[in-house]
Amino acid sequence: MKCLICHDDIDELNIDERVDCPNNHPVHAECLKDWFSHSKNCPLCNEPYPPHVIEKYNEYFLQKKIKEQEESNRERKEHEIEIIASIAQEIEVKKITNDIEKHFFENKIGDALDKIELLTSKYGKKLKFETMFLKGKANYLRGRYDMAINFLFKLVKEQFDYPDAFLFLGKAYEALGLEDKAKWAYERVK
Numbered sequence: 001m002k003c004l005i006c007h008d009d010i011d012e013l014n015i016d017e018r019v020d021c022p023n024n025h026p027v028h029a030e031c032l033k034d035w036f037s038h039s040k041n042c043p044l045c046n047e048p049y050p051p052h053v054i055e056k057y058n059e060y061f062l063q064k065k066i067k068e069q070e071e072s073n074r075e076r077k078e079h080e081i082e083i084i085a086s087i088a089q090e091i092e093v094k095k096i097t098n099d100i101e102k103h104f105f106e107n108k109i110g111d112a113l114d115k116i117e118l119l120t121s122k123y124g125k126k127l128k129f130e131t132m133f134l135k136g137k138a139n140y141l142r143g144r145y146d147m148a149i150n151f152l153f154k155l156v157k158e159q160f161d162y163p164d165a166f167l168f169l170g171k172a173y174e175a176l177g178l179e180d181k182a183k184w185a186y187e188r189v190k
């Protein structure tokens, strides 16, 4: 005797394994679990299963529903936590970046470099180009033009579309008297 749902054999002696519809079409008790989420009728003759058969599965469906609800609550919570964490990161990045600009403005380049180091250690992977630019700019501002060129040239080689990097690259070349290279860099500030 074969199950109408999975087409595997049914152990006829095991009455817990087998469920019949009112017209005696057999299925596995286990296979009915999935079938009942589509339909409460026999897969062959479409006759409704009697209430006492369906009731046996109510606890199973209740548990299944609770599990699904818990799973979706958990996913929603995780998603909310991710959003909050990413907003907190954005705020922190903005704050550190503002501090760096302020230090640049006040010509406290040492302080700026400390903050750039902090930004690099925490967000260096995500903000690779930004931190390279800031290192280049800081070195330009403290008169280390060779180092500024190192950082900025490496940056524009990877990220061509970075006008500020070309601007400070041009300034650094100019400070070293490398007029041709400065001109090349300035031409790329758009």
Ligand SMILES: [Zn+2]
Pocket: 003, 004, 005, 006, 007, 008, 027, 028, 031
């Ligand atoms: Zn089956």
Ligand SMILES: [Zn+2]
Pocket: 021, 022, 023, 024, 025, 042, 043, 044, 045, 046, 047
């Ligand atoms: Zn049937």
